[in-house]
Amino acid sequence: MAEKAGGVPRKVDDTGAAGARERGERGMDIQVRMHRAPKTLITGNGAIARIGDEAKKLGATKVLIITDPGVACTGSVAQVEGPLQAAGLTTGLFDKAVPEPPMGSVDEIVKFAEKGKFDCVVGFGGGSAIDVSKMVAVLAGSGRKVEDFVGVDQVPKKGLPIIAVPTTAGTGSEVTNIAIFANEKLNVKQGVVSGYLLPNIALVDPVLTWSCPPGVTAASGMDALIHAIEAYISVNSTMHTDPLAYESIKLISKSIRTATYDGTNAWARHNMSMGSLLAGIAFGNAGVGAVHALSYPIGGIFHVPHGVANTLLLPWVMEYNMLACLPWFKEIGMAMGEDMEGLSDRQAADKTICAMRQLAADLNVPQYLSDVDIPESAIPDLVKGALTQGRLWNNNPRKFTEEDMAQLYRNMAVRPGSKPVKAKKAAAKTK
Ligand SMILES: NC(=O)c1ccc[n+]([C@@H]2O[C@H](COP(=O)([O-])OP(=O)(O)OC[C@H]3O[C@@H](n4cnc5c(N)ncnc54)[C@H](O)[C@@H]3O)[C@@H](O)[C@H]2O)c1
Ligand SMILES: [Fe+2]
Structure with missing residues (x-):
């Protein structure tokens, strides 16, 4: 499980050196936990x-x-x-x-x-x-x-x-x-x-x-990757969920481009299905966080498919979350195959987010609210919806205030160089 190249993941250390979890830095594993999966x-x-x-x-x-x-x-x-x-x-x-x-x-x-x-x-x-x-x-x-x-x-x-x-x-x-x-x-x-x-x-x-079209493969595959990432950084992650989440990030990030653009590639499809399964067990027990909490109103009000809404939010939420858990972001980047040799945790976390933006761009998934016809004027309603997702906010490593949520939506509102979406167009979409 431990990565030899580029350093050793501190959450899943098998080298004999005490990992952060063993040192108690995450501190949650001594609680009574229930781990569920189908029989x-x-x-x-x-x-x-x-x-x-x-x-x-x-x-x-x-x-x-x-x-x-x-x-x-x-x-x-x-x-x-x-x-x-x-x-x-x-x-x-x-x-x-x-x-x-x-x-x-x-x-x-x-x-x-x-x-x-x-x-x-x-x-x-x-x-x-x-x-x-x-x-x-x-x-x-x-x-x-x-x-x-x-x-x-x-x-x-x-x-x-x-x-x-x-x-x-x-x-x-x-x-x-x-x-x-x-x-x-x-x-x-x-x-x-x-x-x-x-x-x-x-x-x-x-x-x-295999019959999944590229758009569904990319969006649903990114949803699986996000499950793994959110489970990995969840405050409710455990030593039972971390290895599954980590392995899932590895499988999906190395296969999702091939599965999307060469849909009958047996190995890529197999890796995606197994990665999604592992991510499911991981997040089913550790929970997901801010990406899902902020994406549910986008799906609920504007009917943007779940995987697309999540992918749209991922890099923005990662930028916000990373300061609360820099080492885990470095490990996520390593699981994605990024070379982190010689980088500080801060530099490595930036590199991970950069790799994630590149992945979303390669898969042609929208990255701004304006890409999916959502106007800036909808932000108060999006915040209202996000505030109702209490069980998800409890899993997130960094706390959000209402203003933090609004600011995050504002950051991702309009693609640079594109025109803002008119409120009327969006209203028609919600019917
Ligand atoms: N229960 C959970 O743990 C959980 C977790 C995350 C998301 N969700 C929910 O799951 C839903 C999204 O599911 P999804 O991303 O798998 O997509 P989906 O089930 O909504 O399917 C998307 C589209 O792809 C088509 N499709 C599916 N498989 C296909 C195939 N093999 N070949 C051709 N077309 C195919 C479907 O007909 C549909 O039109 C959302 O409602 C989301 O909120 C549930
Ligand atoms: Fe999801």
Whole structure:
């Protein structure tokens, strides 16, 4: 785990020298901690063929596959239905789940699940379809709605068994106890967090991501990288999450360009899927921070996809956070393959942020609010939305005041040399 070239990561030192964590500089590991992950992880090219036997072991007889139209039109649903049916199970399909799902969109699927008397749910898709499936599993037969379970530990009991099969390498939802929805009334994204949302099985077959177009590959892959980075610097990181986050940064940063621009490159896709899985376990336990907190209102009000909104914020938030945890930024840069020989922590942290900006530019992901048609006049509403993300702010290494949040949004408001976005245009987008 320790990097030999360019120095030794101090959080994950295996050279015998005391690492910072052992010296108690992070000081949190002596607390009582709970580390959660699905009981069963099945990974590798072709793993999807195992889904029938595994569903049977869960006691399933009638399986509901939930996906969205974008995934359904790739034809890959047959790869899920085939092994399930071959194992003697009956299958049903709901293929109209809504990406970046609004809370209200889940109701129809819950009714479908109840009417069909399904006894197992397969979430097949990106984070959107998987989150919806996790929620359907606990809502079916409960008479409740998503809104009732927003927050931490509000779900009263385990629902139907869940098998999560990701088709993006991004959210890590297949291994988290979280489901994220757009609250249409409050114009913000909100999370349901509960151990009962943890899938029974995460089945990660990288081949299923090969059909992802470059834009989705880049944005969802950056989301995974951000999960790893935010988990690594989280004040709630532990010795169980650090190695996973660090390895994830290595895998993703060396593969994301190839996966985006050469989508059938088997190694790049495999690294991305495994990196996303590791990041999911890391952040599912250590949490994410300011990038996610500041990005949820951008998604909630302006419907910018989650990965794009996060990537937009990443370098700006890193610039703000780095002074609170310079050594960790140096290590992140080393995991990205940057040569840090002879650099001070401060110089190394700058180099890491520079590498991150270059990565976002190479992947052609927007970097300014004006790039996604958000006007400066929206900043007070963005701050209002960000302030509601209490559980995320608690993980961030550097504290933010309301003015700090507004200033960060102002810093990234307008791409130099481009015209400011007019408020009217943005208002139309929010409808
Ligand atoms: N539960 C969690 O732990 C967690 C973590 C982070 C984000 N999220 C949530 O996940 C959602 C985003 O998920 P995402 O980034 O995976 O994207 P997504 O699920 O929204 O999918 C994006 C688009 O890509 C398409 N797509 C997905 N896989 C494809 C494939 N293999 N081939 C072709 N098209 C494909 C979909 O049809 C969709 O149109 C957001 O709602 C976000 O808030 C959840
Ligand atoms: Fe995310």
